[in-house]
Amino acid sequence: MEEHELVSITQGGFAIMNPTTPEKVLAAGRAAGLREGSRVVEIGCGNGTILALWGREYGVSGLGIESREDACRRAEETFRAAGPGGRLRVRCMDAREYVSDEPFDCAASIGASHIHGGFAATLDALLDLVHDEGSVVIGDRFWRSDRIPPEFARAWPDVPTGYEVLGTAREAGLDLAAVIRADGADWDRYESGIWQSVLSWLGAHPDHPDRDSMIDYLHRLQDEYFGYGREYMDWALFVMVPGFW
Template sequence: MEKNELVSISQGGLAIMNPTTPEKVLAAGRAAVLREGARVVEPGCGNGTILALWGREYGISGLGIEAREDACRRSEETFQAAGLTDRMAVRCMDAREYVPDEPFDCAAAIGASHIWGGFAATLDALVGMVSDEGTIVIGDRCWRSDSTPPEFARAWPDVLTEYEILGIVRDAGFDIAAVFRSSPEDWDRYESGIWQAILSWLAEHPDHPEREWMIDYLHRIQDEYFGYGREYMGWAMYVLVPGFW
């Protein structure tokens, strides 16, 4: 099954397509000093929920960049339902090809590091989208410790420990102002949402040619989660500010 189609089936119905909560998203926005009139860009904006939350709470103007056409439509619906169409827009394109006309006050990639292939490459891309005083918010997976069994770590070569993330951030000239980690309950809710979406799809598509593949995929991600994901895999939002050194 094509990757974007799989994401739309398994996560398209989730308001926030990551193991976090609206409260933590708002807290990250507060730590990033978002305020009325600030301009924010979010590559990989999914359904537009995060920009909408920040728009309602902090009065920002936002631009989402999203490659999946169905997600672009959902983003537009989210902005319309929130009464934010005068301040929010989505551009349907590959975020790797986006070049801003002028720098933003904040750039956010929440669960979107796969676009560039890892945390360091994501940070480098976002730095190119903000002003010299701009802030950055990255939500990404991380290992809970540096003692993750090698057989599990090899399955996720792009995942870093938080100490490695700290080093990358400092090397880029930033400091971490705040971190908002996912709880076990956040993970359970997120993963359960994916399983339920897949099960609903299977019930609605009894004759689909890729039905068996989807069943195998469901069982594979559940094996992964119960086998080691819940114990060893973390996820957090890191709020980055220019360093004072």
């Protein structure tokens, strides 16, 4: 099954396609210094919920970049419901090809670091989109420590440790203003939502040619989660601002 279709099936109905909450998203926006009139770009905006939250709470204007057409349509609906027309908009395209006409006050990538190939590459891409005093918000997975069983670490070679995230930010000339972590309930809700979406799809498609692969996918996700994800994997919103050195 094509990757975009798989994401739409498993997470397309989620308000936030990550193990976090609206309250934590708003806390990240506050730490990033969002305020009335701030210009924000979000790479991989999904259905637009995060930008809509920041728009309603902080009065930002925002641009979401999203490649899945069904998500773009949902984002447009979300933005229309969020408030004044034109303040939030979506551009349906490959984020790697996006070039801004002018720098933003904040650039975000929430659960979308795979687009650019990991945390460090995503940070570089976002820094290209903000001015010198701009902030960056990245929501991403990270290992709880550097003592991860090799068989698990090899399955996720691009995942850094939390300490490596800190080092990457400092190397880019940034200070870490906040880390807002997912808790166990956030993880359980997110993972369970994916399982339920797959089970619902299986129930509705008894004769689909991809049925067996979807069953294998479901069981692999559950094996990963209970085998090591719950114990070793973490997720957080990292808020980074220009360093004072």
